Amino acid sequence: MSPAAVAAPGPFVHTLRALLLFGAMASGFFLLIGHHPGAIFIEIANASAGSGYAIGETLLRATPILLCALATLVPARLGLISVGAEGQLYLGAICGTGVMLAWTGPQGLLLPSVLLGGMVGGSMWAMVPALLRTAAGVNETISTLMLNYVAALAVTWLVYGPWKNPQSQGWPATVEFPGAARLANLADSRAHAGLLLALGLAALLYFLLDRTRWGLELDVLRSNPRLEHVTGRRIAPQVLLTMGIGGMLAGLAGIAEASAVQGRLQSDLSQGAGLSGFLVAWLAGNRVGRTVWMSLLIGGLLASGDGLQMNARVPSSVTLVVQGLLFVAVLGAGARWLPDRRKPRD
Amino acid sequence: MTLQLSGICKRFGDVAAVTDADLEIRKGQVLALLGENGAGKSTLMKLLYGIHQPDSGVIEVDGQPLKISSPRVAMHCGIGMVFQQSSLIPALTVRENLALALDQPPWWVGRRARALRTLDEHVHRLAPGVAAEATVASLSIGQLQLIELVKVRMRNARCVILDEPSAVLTPTEAQRLWSLIRELAADGVAVVLITHKLADVRACADAVAVMRAGRVVAQIQVAEADDNSIIGWMVGHAPPAVDAPQYREATLPVRLWIKGMSAGAARNIDLQVSGGEIVGVAGISGGGQTALAEAIAGARPIDDGEIILDGELLRAPRRAAQPSPQLGYIPAEPLRNAVAPTLPLAVNLALKDLRGLPFIVDRAALALRAQPLLERFAVRPADPSAAAGTLSGGNLQKLVAARELSQQPAAVVACYPTMGLDITATAQVYETLFGLARAGAAVLWISEDLDDLLRYAHRIAVMAEGRVVRVVDARLSTAFDLGRWMTGQTQEETGAAATRQHEVHT
Numbered sequence: 001m002s003p004a005a006v007a008a009p010g011p012f013v014h015t016l017r018a019l020l021l022f023g024a025m026a027s028g029f030f031l032l033i034g035h036h037p038g039a040i041f042i043e044i045a046n047a048s049a050g051s052g053y054a055i056g057e058t059l060l061r062a063t064p065i066l067l068c069a070l071a072t073l074v075p076a077r078l079g080l081i082s083v084g085a086e087g088q089l090y091l092g093a094i095c096g097t098g099v100m101l102a103w104t105g106p107q108g109l110l111l112p113s114v115l116l117g118g119m120v121g122g123s124m125w126a127m128v129p130a131l132l133r134t135a136a137g138v139n140e141t142i143s144t145l146m147l148n149y150v151a152a153l154a155v156t157w158l159v160y161g162p163w164k165n166p167q168s169q170g171w172p173a174t175v176e177f178p179g180a181a182r183l184a185n186l187a188d189s190r191a192h193a194g195l196l197l198a199l200g201l202a203a204l205l206y207f208l209l210d211r212t213r214w215g216l217e218l219d220v221l222r223s224n225p226r227l228e229h230v231t232g233r234r235i236a237p238q239v240l241l242t243m244g245i246g247g248m249l250a251g252l253a254g255i256a257e258a259s260a261v262q263g264r265l266q267s268d269l270s271q272g273a274g275l276s277g278f279l280v281a282w283l284a285g286n287r288v289g290r291t292v293w294m295s296l297l298i299g300g301l302l303a304s305g306d307g308l309q310m311n312a313r314v315p316s317s318v319t320l321v322v323q324g325l326l327f328v329a330v331l332g333a334g335a336r337w338l339p340d341r342r343k344p345r346d
Numbered sequence: 347m348t349l350q351l352s353g354i355c356k357r358f359g360d361v362a363a364v365t366d367a368d369l370e371i372r373k374g375q376v377l378a379l380l381g382e383n384g385a386g387k388s389t390l391m392k393l394l395y396g397i398h399q400p401d402s403g404v405i406e407v408d409g410q411p412l413k414i415s416s417p418r419v420a421m422h423c424g425i426g427m428v429f430q431q432s433s434l435i436p437a438l439t440v441r442e443n444l445a446l447a448l449d450q451p452p453w454w455v456g457r458r459a460r461a462l463r464t465l466d467e468h469v470h471r472l473a474p475g476v477a478a479e480a481t482v483a484s485l486s487i488g489q490l491q492l493i494e495l496v497k498v499r500m501r502n503a504r505c506v507i508l509d510e511p512s513a514v515l516t517p518t519e520a521q522r523l524w525s526l527i528r529e530l531a532a533d534g535v536a537v538v539l540i541t542h543k544l545a546d547v548r549a550c551a552d553a554v555a556v557m558r559a560g561r562v563v564a565q566i567q568v569a570e571a572d573d574n575s576i577i578g579w580m581v582g583h584a585p586p587a588v589d590a591p592q593y594r595e596a597t598l599p600v601r602l603w604i605k606g607m608s609a610g611a612a613r614n615i616d617l618q619v620s621g622g623e624i625v626g627v628a629g630i631s632g633g634g635q636t637a638l639a640e641a642i643a644g645a646r647p648i649d650d651g652e653i654i655l656d657g658e659l660l661r662a663p664r665r666a667a668q669p670s671p672q673l674g675y676i677p678a679e680p681l682r683n684a685v686a687p688t689l690p691l692a693v694n695l696a697l698k699d700l701r702g703l704p705f706i707v708d709r710a711a712l713a714l715r716a717q718p719l720l721e722r723f724a725v726r727p728a729d730p731s732a733a734a735g736t737l738s739g740g741n742l743q744k745l746v747a748a749r750e751l752s753q754q755p756a757a758v759v760a761c762y763p764t765m766g767l768d769i770t771a772t773a774q775v776y777e778t779l780f781g782l783a784r785a786g787a788a789v790l791w792i793s794e795d796l797d798d799l800l801r802y803a804h805r806i807a808v809m810a811e812g813r814v815v816r817v818v819d820a821r822l823s824t825a826f827d828l829g830r831w832m833t834g835q836t837q838e839e840t841g842a843a844a845t846r847q848h849e850v851h852t
Contacts, residue, residue: 213703220697223686229645230684231700232669 014333022329026322033314040312044322047307048300054307056189060261062299063195064089064270067253068277069284069291070198070205071122071246075140076286077209078235078242079222084129084144085250086274087151088122092251093258094155095121097174097265100181101163107180114181115255122251123244125151130243134236140243148274156267163265173266183260194256199292201249206288218242250274276302276323283330298323347408347424347504347536348373349394354403356393363389365560367403371505376527376537378551378568380544382580382768383740386560387540391507395427396420426498427507432490436483440493441465443482447497468500469493472526486631488519495526505536512546517796517829518630524550542580542768544573545797558582581769588776588802598622601788602642602757607651607661609641610634613812614651619757619788624780626803626820627792628828634812635792636678639761642790643675644668645683656756669698674750674758674782676743678765678792684746687735691725692716694734695749723748724774740771751778757788765794776802796825810834 027037048058068085075082096118103110128147132138159172167175183192209215217233228235253273258265276298284290301323305316349371356364364386371377381387393400396414404411407423414420417427434443444465445451452462466478473492476485485493491511498506508527512520527550530537539546547554547568555565556579564571564579602619612634619625629635640646642653642660644667653661655672677683685694692712696703713730720728723744725737737745743763751758760779764772780802783789793799799806800820808816808831816831 211706213700213705213707216693216703216707217700219689220686220693220700223688224682226645226683227686227697229643229667230669230675230697232667233701234666 018330018333021333022326025325025329029321029325033318035312035314040308040314040318043308043312044301044304044319047304047311052187053189054303056186056191057303057306058296058300059186059189059191059195060299061271061303062296063191063198064253064257064273065276065280065298066198066202066292066295067194067249067256068274069280069295070202070277070288071248071250071253072278072281073284073286073288073291074205074209074246074249075239075242076281077215077218077222078238079225080133080239080242081141082126082129082144082243082246083141083275083278084126084147085246085253085277086270086272087144087148088125088247088250089254089257089270089274090148090151090155091125091247092118092122092254093265093269094151094158094254095124095251096255097163097177097258100177100259101174103181107178110178110180111183111259114177114259115183115252118251118255118258119248120251122247122249122254124247125251126243126247127240130240133243134239152267155265155269159266165264173262173264176263177259181259182263183256185260190261192256192260194252194260197252197256201252202288202292209288250277253277271302279327283327298326301326349425349505349536350404350406350409351390351394352404352406354390354393354405355401356389356398357401362560364393364400367557367560367562369555369562369565371536371538372553373504373536374531374534375552376531376539376550378547378554379538379540379557380542380547380554380576380580381557382542382770383738384768385557385580387557388509390557390562391427391509391538391540394420395425395507421501421503424502424504425507426501426503426505428491428494428498428509428511430509430511432482432487432494434482434490434493437481439479439481440469440476440485441478443493444469444497444500447501449501465500468496472496472499486519488515488522491515491523492526499530503535505538506530507538507540509540510542511539512541512543515794517825518833520545520549544576547571547576556580577769588773589780598786601656602790603654604638604642605652605654607638607641607648607653609646609648610637611812612637612641612809615814617790617807617814617817619790621756621786621788622783623805624783624789624791624803625817626799626806627790627809628794628796628799628806628832629809630832631794633809633832635809636761637812638809639675639677639759639790639792642759643673643677645675645677671698671753672756674753674755674760674787676746676750676758676760676763678761680742680746681735681739684749685734685742688733690731691720691734691737691745692730694745695719695730698749719748719752720745722752723778740767743767743771743775747775747778751782754785755782755787757790758782759790759792761792762794763791764798796828799828800825808832 030037030040047054049055068089071085071088072082096114099114099117103113125147129140129143132143133140159174163174165173165175183194185192186195217231218238220227220231221233221235221238225235254269257269262269280294280298281291284294302319305319308314308318309316351367351369354364354367367390379387389398392398394405394414396416396419399415405414406412412423414423441462445462469476469478472495473489476489476492511523515523527537527539539551551568553565553567554571554576556563556576558580598620600618601621604615604617607615611632615638617625627635637646641648644661648661648663650663652659660670661667681687695716696712716730720730725741725744725748734742734745758779763775763779767775779789779791791803800823803820806818806820806823806828807814808828810832811834
């Protein structure tokens with residue numbers, strides 16, 4: 001039995017309620033745009049899990065979302081609301097690419113160094129709001145949000161300016177990552193080894209957060225920050241640590257996207273993974289297990305966009321609307337309109 | 347307005363909160379409603395105020411049966427209630443808060459709005475020390491309650507219910523409240539004063555009703571009741587005895603030594619507490635007592651001086667404060683300062699040793715370790731997996747005591763440990779606290795209850811404006827003296843000699 005971070009009321013009831021609500025809202029939306037809901041649901045299922053290719057695409061989209069969700073979840077276990085995964089992802093991509101561009105060492109060490117560069121880059125970016133928070137009490141939600149714009153614009157500047165590939169004929173991107181700097185693909189899909197890394201890290205985080213003393217200490221400080229002196233554990237170092245770990249995870253997502261999927265650094269690299277990850281983490285109540293499943297679900301939904309466009313003749317952006325409806329449904333199903341919290345007796 | 351409650355019953359699930367209660371509330375009289383925590387006093391009054399609906403029974407107002415379906419209806423009928431927890435909005439001014447509570451609040455709350463002028467008059471009359479422009483956040487607890495009272499009065503309530511108003515007041519504030527209550531009664535208002543303090547009854551009540559386990563067990567005129575029979579009705583048996591500590595002539599070695607310490611509101615404090623000694627600390631709120639306790643506990647950094655426990659340096663400026671198994675600390679407001687409300691009791695009991703737990707935490711073992719402690723300190727429910735936030739005030743206090751006092755600490759710092767507790771729970775906390783002193787611990791005990799301080803402490807340190815102005819032998823002082831020193835009236839009344847002595851002392 002573990003204390004819930006932001007506990008959902010009864011997982012089964014909650015899931016059922018959310019699915020019903022989602023089904024109703026999505027059906028309404030499909031009818032509104034003039035399509036039969038059943039047909040589109042089947043098409044979404046087909047396009048996200050109907051074939052080996054489809055599954056590969058789903059896993060491909062799920063990977064950065066899962067990493068960004070974990071990046072949100074770790075600080076959230078201390079009670080921090082970080083929306084900075086997006087920016088940390090970009091900084092991870094920048095630093096990893098920088099390592100690749102500057103690399104002169106042996107080819108065998110290139111990939112680990114690039115990945116490490118990405119993780120360090122994300123961490124460093126997360127340190128800015130973390131230090132602002134510990135040193136000056138600056139609200140981490142605002143600072144991480146603002147730094148997202150800075151990071152995205154930094155990528156744009158680099159790919160239009162100093163790092164632009166001279167052979168790309170105006171296309172704003174860096175040179176391609178060499179084969180030795182790319183994560184291996186899984187089977188013959190486009191999904192890559194970053195997924196395995198993400199799942200491994202999720203398992204490790206589950207153990208650390210839900211089974212160890214460190215996780216318990218985070219629970220205690222989240223529940224009541226005034227317990228610093230009772231436990232003798234300071235909050236400030238934990239802010240730096242959890243934000244740093246979060247940045248590392250998001251940075252890994254960024255460099256994996258750049259090196260394995262796009263093959264180069266370019267703007268609009270994240271495709272909204274940072275924000276999706278944030279929503280996934282909070283809607284999963286910041287529990288690791290639920291976050292993994294929800295990331296796969298969202299990944300599948302987003303991956304089905306192309307299939308929808310081709311087969312059901314609806315624009316692929318429909319999936320973004322459906323994603324929004326799914327989040328609203330989960331939120332709505334978890335709403336506390338029923339007084340379920342017991343009050344202390346008088 | 348005269349109210350008559352007959353045969354009122356109310357159940358919450360399996361719990362019978364109020365059973366067959368009869369109560370008469372008379373115009374122009376102050377009725378003190380007494381009872382232990384959970385006796386049903388608040389529930390009965392909430393039934394009258396329309397927050398809950400009775401399962402059966404009749405409420406008659408001036409002879410007419412009345413169904414009070416909501417607080418709005420109650421207010422409309424002229425019944426008003428002042429709650430223990432302030433419902434004022436801290437960021438707004440007193441005037442704005444009152445305007446919000448009007449039946450038809452003005453749409454424009456300008457500085458000079460005419461509609462608000464009458465509000466100012468109410469404030470001026472009932473709470474003379476409070477400026478209508480002051481933000482509520484800047485008021486003391488006593489002032490908050492006065493404003494709550496204004497809120498009820500300005501709607502012309504003919505029956506005013508006060509829910510334990512004196513629990514958090516200083517002696518001076520309590521006296522002010524008592525005289526206000528008498529004024530209300532003189533105006534013909536029917537007043538119900540929910541309390542568990544006999545002092546309130548003696549100071550301002552005409553009649554007293556006692557509730558126990560959901561029933562009204564007695565209702566008589568104050569003149570006909572003596573303290574012992576009231577306590578007997580409240581607890582259902584002879585009052586629980588707390589052994590007054592023995593006086594020892596021999597001086598034992600000092601265990602807790604506060605040396606020229608300054609921290610927050612507490613300035614330049616010198617205090618020594620010997621093993622086996624209970625030193626009480628008295629002072630009005632904001633006098634620095636809480637800062638003193640927090641500094642000793644390490645919850646507040648100290649600016650100057652040092653604190654020594656059993657000859658070893660415990661706290662000093664710029665020194666990271668670590669929890670010590672040798673020091674037990676019961677902070678004020680345990681829910682806010684001492685527990686993790688969302689986490690289970692088992693975890694809350696292990697907080698002090700959190701860093702000593704094995705890296706992989708065995709929660710079953712934590713629960714196993716917690717069970718006997720919960721039994722020993724009679725925490726209800728004794729369920730290690732229950733969340734601490736669901737406990738009642740008394741049980742929360744016992745939970746903190748179980749964590750802080752069970753390891754035979756060398757020194758104990760207790761900050762208002764019985765605030766809001768009923769007689770039985772208070773006796774239990776005192777028994778534990780003074781038992782530790784008998785076993786040789788140094789006890790520093792901050793309390794607002796001067797009578798209890800005088801009864802149980804060996805020495806009493808009086809604080810005013812952050813300084814210890816007196817340390818006196820409890821046997822040789824009176825509540826009157828303490829009150830005088832607390833409010834800093836030393837100089838004018840005792841002359842220049844005393845002033846010199848005072849200055850040397852501080």
